[in-house]
Amino acid sequence: MVLLLLNLFDIWTLLAWTVCLFIFVHLCLFSDRYVAFPGLISFVAAVELLLAPVLAASFPPSFHEYDMTLPLGAYLQYATPATIALWIGLHWPVNRNLGTQMQWPQPSALNPRLRWWMDVVLIGGVGLATFAGGFPSSLFFLVTIVSSLRFFAALTWMITRTPGWTFRVTVVIAQLLVITSAYGIFYTLLQWTGFFLLIYGFRCRWRAKLGLALILALMSTVLLQYVKADYRAYLRAENPNFVERLSTLGRIVVNQIAGSDQPVAMTFGDVLVRFNQGWIVSRIIDRVPRKVPFAKGSTIEDALLFTLLPRALFPNKPQGASRVLFARFTGLQLNPSTSMGLSIIGEMYANFGYFGGVLGTFVFGSLVGLAYACFAKLAHKSPHWWAAAPVVLLAAIEPAWNLEDISNYIVKSALVLFLLASVVPAFRELLALKPIWSRKGSPSSVALSRERAGFDLPRRQ
Numbered sequence: 001m002v003l004l005l006l007n008l009f010d011i012w013t014l015l016a017w018t019v020c021l022f023i024f025v026h027l028c029l030f031s032d033r034y035v036a037f038p039g040l041i042s043f044v045a046a047v048e049l050l051l052a053p054v055l056a057a058s059f060p061p062s063f064h065e066y067d068m069t070l071p072l073g074a075y076l077q078y079a080t081p082a083t084i085a086l087w088i089g090l091h092w093p094v095n096r097n098l099g100t101q102m103q104w105p106q107p108s109a110l111n112p113r114l115r116w117w118m119d120v121v122l123i124g125g126v127g128l129a130t131f132a133g134g135f136p137s138s139l140f141f142l143v144t145i146v147s148s149l150r151f152f153a154a155l156t157w158m159i160t161r162t163p164g165w166t167f168r169v170t171v172v173i174a175q176l177l178v179i180t181s182a183y184g185i186f187y188t189l190l191q192w193t194g195f196f197l198l199i200y201g202f203r204c205r206w207r208a209k210l211g212l213a214l215i216l217a218l219m220s221t222v223l224l225q226y227v228k229a230d231y232r233a234y235l236r237a238e239n240p241n242f243v244e245r246l247s248t249l250g251r252i253v254v255n256q257i258a259g260s261d262q263p264v265a266m267t268f269g270d271v272l273v274r275f276n277q278g279w280i281v282s283r284i285i286d287r288v289p290r291k292v293p294f295a296k297g298s299t300i301e302d303a304l305l306f307t308l309l310p311r312a313l314f315p316n317k318p319q320g321a322s323r324v325l326f327a328r329f330t331g332l333q334l335n336p337s338t339s340m341g342l343s344i345i346g347e348m349y350a351n352f353g354y355f356g357g358v359l360g361t362f363v364f365g366s367l368v369g370l371a372y373a374c375f376a377k378l379a380h381k382s383p384h385w386w387a388a389a390p391v392v393l394l395a396a397i398e399p400a401w402n403l404e405d406i407s408n409y410i411v412k413s414a415l416v417l418f419l420l421a422s423v424v425p426a427f428r429e430l431l432a433l434k435p436i437w438s439r440k441g442s443p444s445s446v447a448l449s450r451e452r453a454g455f456d457l458p459r460r461q
Contacts, residue, residue: 010073012072012073012076012077012080013054013072013073013076015076015080016050016051016054016076016079016080017050017051017054019046019050019080019083019084019087020046020047020050020051023039023042023043023046023087024043024046024211024214025211026039027039027040027042027043027210027211027214028207028208028210028211028214029207031198031201031202031206031207031210032201032202032205032206032207034094034202034376035198035199035202035376035379035386035389036198036202037195037198037372037389037390037393037396037397038087038090038091038094038368038369038372039090039091040194040195040198040397041086041090041368041396041397041399042083042086042087042090042091043214044397044398044399045083045086045087045399046083047218047275048275048276048277048278048343048399048400049079049082049083049277049278049281049343049345049399050076050079050080050083050278051275052272052275052276052277052278053068053072053075053076053079053276053277053278053279053282054072054076055272056068056269056272056273056276056278056279057072059267059268059269059272060269061267061269061270061272061273062267062269062270063270063273065332066273066276066279067279068278068279068282069279069282069283069285069286070282070285070286074285075278075281075282075285078281078285078345078349078354078357078358079278079281079345081358082345082348082349082357082358082361083345083361085358085359085361085362085365086344086345086361086362086364086365086399087365088362088365089361089362089363089364089365089366089367089368089369090365090366090368090369090372091369092366092369093366093369093370093372093373094369094372094373094376096373107159107160107161107383107384108160109160109161109162109163110156110157110160110162113426114426114429114430115157115162117426118153118156118157118426119153119168121149121150121152121153122150122153122154122168122171122172123150124149124150125146125147125148125149125150125151125153125172126147126150126171126172126175128143128146128147129144129147129148129150129175129176129179130175130178130179132144132147141408141412142412142416145391145409145412145413145416146416148391148394148413149391149420150172150175151172151192151195151196151387151390151391152387152388152391153168153172154168154169154171154172155169155195155196155199155386155387155390156384156387156430157169158196158199158200158203158387159199159203159383159384159386159387160383160384161203169196173189173192173193173196176188176189176192177189186224186228187398190217190221191394191397191398192390192394193217194217194397195390195394195397197210197213197214197217198210199386199387199390201213202386222271222275225271225274225275226271277343277346277400280326280330280340280341280342280343280346280400281342281343281345281346281349283329283330283331283332284329284330284342284346284349284350285349287329287330287331288329288349288350288353289353291331292328292329292350294350294351294352294353295329295350295351296351296352297351297352298351299325299347299350299351299402299403299404300347300351300360300403302404303402303403303404303407303408304407306404306408307404307407307408307411307412308411322339322340322341322402322404322405323338323339323340325342325347325402326340326341326342329342329346329347329350330342341400341401341402341405342402343399343400343401344361344364344399344400344401344403344406345357345361345399347402347403348360348361348364364403368393368396368410371392371393371410371414372389372393375388375389375392375393378431378432381432382430382431382432384430384431385431388417388421388431391413391417392410392413392414392417393410394409394413395408395409395410396410417431
């Protein structure tokens with residue numbers, strides 16, 4: 001039996017499956033001890049960098065431009081260690097600073113004044129997001145960050161279980177569905193839904209239930225990819241209102257599940273392309289340094305420079321920097337309406353090669369993990385920091401983006417949140433900026449049994 005398995009799967013494929021399973025199980029097991037953002041980021045990376053490429057070897061796409069340039073085993077020899085390095089980097093700050101069994105303060109319901117403030121933030125954020133297209137392009141990024149505070153408001157209601165929280169969560173998710181359904185681009189909806197699910201699972205102390213929810217969410221995402229081509233064709237042909245968009249999307253989904261008589265627009269291999277970052281990374285490994293020399297840190301320097309300094313100081317910076325990098329390291333030209341990233345592990349390889357790429361991925365994961373650990377420390381003082389964390393760390397959930405895209409979003413959104421927490425009275429009250437740093441003698445740092453993890457609530461069976 002062992003020999004048969006080795007004939008069917010090489011050692012790197014088996015290791016990739018093992019890493020995916022471990023990351024998923026670890027995420028579920030620790031989801032009731034702290035809000036497992038590092039686990040969610042690792043899970044998304046494992047799906048895009050390991051699981052999808054492995055499946056694509058058996059289910060190739062019909063458009064061969066998306067084929068793996070390298071043999072699967074050769075690709076996994078880099079992608080698997082890099083994914084493990086990302087997981088370790090994301091998690092060691094949490095394990096070092098928080099431990100595995102912690103008691104978190106029990107949040108109380110919002111008082112009337114804070115309810116009023118959070119509703120103002122929620123309504124204002126919904127309005128900004130709805131009419132974001134009317135702002136100048138130079139302000140679009142700032143408007144995106146400020147409008148994302150509507151999720152902070154809804155999450156604050158949800159974490160505190162203030163009566164009416166379900167209505168507010170429904171409003172912000174429904175409004176996001178309205179926006180994303182207008183263009184047929186649903187990744188932002190999936191990201192925020194994942195964050196809400198993760199925080200709700202921590203609030204209710206889910207483990208097995210969270211695992212089931214993640215599996216169902218992944219299956220729903222696959223189904224959405226099946227129907228997205230038909231849905232986008234419908235959007236181009238018609239000018240539907242929101243009700244028509246949703247009814248048509250629902251009809252296409254139902255027909256896909258039931259099995260219509262119409263030919264399927266996409267094969268499973270074509271669907272995998274939407275998840276598979278391996279074909280991009282494999283092109284980078286094949287091309288660098290054989291055709292293109294190593295960047296030797298230049299893309300990282302540019303990312304840090306343009307993240308820390310405003311674009312106004314660098315008017316000559318190209319708007320399509322991501323497309324330029326993609327063409328340089330993959331050899332493929334993207335049209336102006338398409339945007340693809342090298343992924344963190346791909347960009348690190350393009351800069352430093354095999355060992356430097358693995359180490360660079362670890363450093364990236366460590367920086368995100370340290371940022372998350374700061375939120376977790378602050379959450380000891382005020383659990384509302386759990387609602388603030390996704391506002392800042394949203395971009396990190398997609399490790400397929402370039403470093404500049406991720407770092408720019410994190411730094412700019414952290415700055416906006418810091419200003420609000422320093423200036424606006426309601427934010428100052430909800431987001432105390434003085435965490436309990438000392439572990440000794442701190443009631444919030446006492447290790448507890450499994451029955452008293454989470455928000456010190458009884459576990460829901």
